[in-house]
Structures are given as structure tokens and as C-alpha cells.
Amino acid sequence: MNTIVATGEENTFAKFITPIIISVFAVYLTMGMTLGVLPGFVQNDLHFGSLVVGIVVGLQSLATLLTRAYSGTLTDTRGAKTSNYLGIALVAVAGAVYTCAVMFGPSAGTTLALLIVARIVHGVSESLSVTGSLTWGIGLVGAPKSGKVMTWNGIAMYAGIALGAPLAIWMRQAYGIQYVFASMILLSGISWMATFRLPALKVDGTHIRTPFYKIIGLISGQGLGLAFASIGFACISSFISLLFNSRSWGNPSLAFVTFGACYVLTRVFFSSFPDRFGGYRVALVSLMIELCGQLLIRFAPSPELAIAGCGLTGVGFSLVFPALAVLAIQKVAPQMRGTALGAYAAFFDLSLGLAGPVAGVIAGWAGYASVYLFGAVSCLMAVIVLLGKNREAGKAG
Structure with a gap:
């Protein structure tokens, strides 16, 4: 009987979440x-420096950050x-504006x-x-499966x-950058x-809403841990191609x-770890793995070791978001779930929005490899934040 119930629940989960996963992907x-394609295009075709590259890349995350409160409110x-x-x-x-930029500028x-306009949009x-997708998925399958919903959304x-990155590189070489954006x-x-x-x-519509700034205060511990952890990902997405x-x-x-691949496979095979061992423990171990990955890229004497560092970063960063997100949404009422997710993700956006320009300055001053020392130090800061918040929670208890 339990097997039949479990199978039915899995079928329901797949029925609702699979379309959302495809959409998110x-x-x-x-x-x-x-x-x-953007970092290389801005630097090599438009002939702007590393700081401008970082600003252009980071603007998208900044725009996302500044609209998190609106998106959470609209969703709820x-x-x-x-x-x-x-x-x-x-x-x-955005695709139309990108296309016009490269074809008609x-x-x-x-x-x-x-x-810049396209990045903001x-x-x-x-x-x-x-x-919308995270709140939609959790609402369709139920809050007890919220961790699983966030895990599979993260995979997508x-x-x-x-x-998308290698696909775009191939498309640009084969057909032209305008086809990438179109x-x-x-x-x-x-x-x-x-x-x-x-x-x-x-x-x-009858629920009395908690102000966004109070939601941010409630989930600040998890949010700051995510923010520092995300810098390693930002360093790879913005500057790994320029390092190569x-x-x-x-x-x-x-x-x-x-x-x-390492990010996705870690989530596929270890998605139950936050529930089994606790989000706090999983986040700490994950951050130490990510730190090692960033240091490996920094000191890599060959492309093979740099690629291995990217893999370690993917393994480490993979479970940070769901491990801390489940803890975050437990602090609010179901009617505020969209706002809580928006506030939590805002820390991620802030991280990416600031990491791009800061990493650009570091790259211009000390070289592209030094960007990954910045990523390693950020992982260490995330560990310090989580340890501090855990100590505070212990004293309060």
C-alpha cells in the first residue's frame, strides 16, 4: 500500500514539475x-576593458535584484x-534588443x-x-516537497x-552572434x-502581508551564506573564458x-542530503569543496587542472541553494512564500551584480587567475557567516 501511495506521489510530482523544469531550462x-559570447564580444569586438565586461555581465543580476520585491509581491x-x-x-x-544591438548598432x-538595455530586461x-516557477511548483506539489522542487529547478x-555557453560559442562560430541572440x-x-x-x-487576497524588508531580516543568515557562496560561480561565468x-x-x-555537469550530477545523486544530514552541515561541507575548486583554478598550471577546479566548484556550489532555501521558507507563512523566495534569491542577485565589477577590477590589476582567489576568500566568508549565525541561534535557544 505504501509503495502504491509513493508511486502515485512521484507520478503527481513528475506531472506538474516536469513541464516547469523544461520551461526553466x-x-x-x-x-x-x-x-x-558577451564577455568576448564586449572585449574583442567592441574593444572595452575588463571593468566594462564585468559591468555588462553583472547588470543582469543587478536588475534581477532590484525587481525581486516586485516579483515576489506579484507572484503572491x-x-x-x-x-x-x-x-x-x-x-x-531581451532577445530582440540583443539582436538589434549586434546587427544595427x-x-x-x-x-x-x-x-546594457538588453541585460536589464x-x-x-x-x-x-x-x-514564479519556484512558487508555482511548490504550490502544485505541496510544501513538504519544496526542497525537491528547488533541487530540480536548480538542475534546470x-x-x-x-x-548554453558552449552552444552559443558554437553558434557564433558557425553562423554569427546575431543568431545566438535571435x-x-x-x-x-x-x-x-x-x-x-x-x-x-x-x-x-485576505492575508496581511509582511513587509519585504522584514522578510529579508528573517532570512538574512541563509541569504548572506548564499551570497558569498555565489561569487565562485560568478567568477567562472564571467571570466573563465577570458582566463583561457x-x-x-x-x-x-x-x-x-x-x-x-558536476553541479547537476551532485544534485541528482545527493539531493536528499539536506533532509538527511541538515542544511547547515551540508552547506558547510559544500562551501569547503567550492573553496578548494576556486583555489585549484587560481593555481592551475594547465587547462586540465583549471577544468577540474570548475568541476569542484560545481560540486560544492550545487547543494548550497536548496540546503539554505528550505530553512528560509520555513520562517514565513505559505501566503508569503513567493516573497520569501524573492528575498532569498535577492542575495544571490546582489552577489552576482557586485562580483562582476569587483572581479573585473581584480582581473585588470592582478590578472584573470587572481579572480579565483577572490572566489576562494568569498567561500571562506560564507563559512564564517554560517558559523556565526549558528552560534547566535544556539545562544537564543
């Missing part, structure tokens, strides 16, 4: 594609499906300005789509980023079609693929 494939008051679909529509808009300055789309997100419009359509048959969630180019190590696609 399509959206994040567009983000991986831009990361694969208008519905997760509405939030998700608005985000998908903005992906298509009359000068490097104009092209850069259009790329792309960032808003991420805020709406991911908050980082698989999209990891596969394909974003097609992918937004695929994302919409994957979920249009799923039911919308009911909205409780500066050392004549060839195509950096394998570095992106290795990070993504």
Missing part, C-alpha cells in the same frame, strides 16, 4: 548563451503563473548601450520567471547555463508552451560543461 539556456498577489509568463515574455524582448558606444525576466537552471525569442516560446496547460494557483584566452588554452567550453 529554456529560460536559463538563454542566460548561458549570453554568458558564453496575482499568481505564480502570471509572474512566470510575464518573465518569459521579457526574455523574448552604428558604433561601439551605441551597441554597448543597447546591450533580461535581468527583470529572470526575477519574474524564476520566482544550471544545466541551461552550462549548456534564438532567445524561439526559446521563450518553447518555455511558454511547456507550461501553458498547468493550472494556476489560487491567490489569498589569456593563456592560449583553447576553447573554454569544456570548463562550462564540467561545472554544469
